[in-house]
Amino acid sequence: MEQAELTALLTAQGLRMVDEIGPLATTGEVAAAVSRLRGAGHSPDLVAAVVGQAHLRTRAAAKFGPFADRMLFTRAGLEQATRLEIAARHAARFRDAGLTRVADLGCGIGGDALGFAGIGLDVVAVDADETTAALAAYNLAPFGEAATVRHGLAEDVDLAGVDAVWLDPARRTAGHSETSRTRPEDWSPSLDWVFDLAARMPVGVKLGPGLDRGLIPDDVEAQWISVDGSTIELVLWSGALRRDGVRRSALVVRTGAAHEITAASDADDEPVRELGAFVHEPEGAVIRARLIGDVARELQAGMLGEGIAYLTSDAALTSPFVQSFRVREAMPLKVPTINAALRWNGIGTLEIKKRGVDVDPAQFRRKLTLKGDASATLILTRVGEGKAAQRLALLVDRV
Structure with a gap:
């Protein structure tokens, strides 16, 4: 925000206009508001400031809830x-x-x-x-x-x-x-x-x-x-x-x-174990804090792969510190094999997650055939440790 815009905004007229204009969520709504206010003879600085604030207030609702309706922002702020x-x-x-x-x-x-x-x-x-x-x-x-x-x-x-x-x-x-x-x-x-x-x-x-x-x-x-x-x-x-x-x-x-x-300190990880009935994805804060091991012990789980932040278990347990999935099928990370499984299960809606493999989920999705009414999650990852580690695709359902 330039100083001229700030000066125009922090006036009785500018603040009243921001309150009156209402939420502006889309670029079309922003453009229409600019045309309307300019047509009414308002200065470019005032229009830019008022429309900009109305748009930012709409975006700010996610962080500030109803308080956003009486606040002022810069984009970076x-x-x-x-x-x-x-x-x-x-x-x-x-x-x-x-x-x-x-x-x-x-x-x-x-x-x-x-x-x-x-x-x-x-x-x-x-x-x-x-x-x-x-x-x-x-x-x-x-x-x-x-x-x-x-x-x-x-x-x-x-x-x-x-x-x-x-x-x-x-x-x-x-x-x-x-x-x-x-x-x-x-x-x-x-x-x-x-x-x-x-x-x-x-x-x-x-x-x-x-x-x-x-x-x-x-x-x-x-x-x-x-x-x-x-x-x-x-x-x-x-x-x-x-x-x-x-x-x-x-x-x-x-x-x-x-x-x-x-x-009191970083937690020791649990050992790598074979794929069980469930896979758990720790929250990012847990991973950053290096407390995965403590969460794993709570879930009676082990690491899915060496250096991979996925856990696996047979116990039907979950916690607020993970997102849990029930394993439907495990298969090699090969497009034809995955497509066959998707067709067999009638999967038309698919969430893709990945860790430990060099795959772009958006590009990978374009190679898949999605058709049907069912939904699932596909986890692309590396399972095991050392020379025995494998690249697998896990077809799972959220718990």
Whole structure:
């Protein structure tokens, strides 16, 4: 968002128009709204700002629910914002630790700050980008003096009177629309600065789930989070925010229900075993936290293949930390063989999953003949270990 658009938007007329225009979900709806508003004589900056916000509010509903209808966004800010249900869980950890005044450094459009303020904590939100800080101030305005927003660098914030810090280092290039990832040494603030602060006071640090584990300090709790099948973030907790005896955790949230597995260290994997009656796919947070072994023991399962994050068992058990499938048929990973099985079973709707094999599921699907009313899942993977490992296709059904 350009400064001229922001100036046009943050007026009584601009904000009223955003509220009145309603949701704009498709490019056709966006184009029609632009034509209508331009035809009514509104300036290009005002039209671009109003239509852009209406479209972003529609997309933001997935993260912020009904709160999105009164918020303002940039495209990049929305993409990088924490989902409100997760922000609320983060905030609860601060509250439960007895911490009442939080500095949110790198606040973006204010997603996490909403979580803090929403449960009654005082929050000082800071962002290095002036436009983003202005939008955060608007989004947090309903909380009055309990939530203040400043434009500035995280490193320059006076933390006197602050109980704890929430940090979301800038891990992408600057901008309000298209951005790209940067290297850890180029983040702002730097990881060295973040970890030095975390050693001195309670800090929560939001990072990408694929962070090199070698960068994680020994004295923090590392919590990976999956929501509705997507692994969304890694949070490092220090000081009073770290739970006693916990260094690894995986939080899995599906349709609003949360489940967590914790451990003092990485879990040892179970041995590879023969294919059983069930196959289990661990959630991404469990895989990242390296707690697959603990989940396997809960399911009386073993590894399906060497270095492959699938489990297999004969026990009719499942858990919130896996997606479970009943094996219908196992066959060589060969298109003619698979097509014969699909025809025999009348499979017209097919979900394709793969691990440990160099296959593009979209391209592989084009080689398959799908006809019939039945549905199933096809897992393409490597089974076994060493020289005995095989490439197999497993026709399975979700449990």
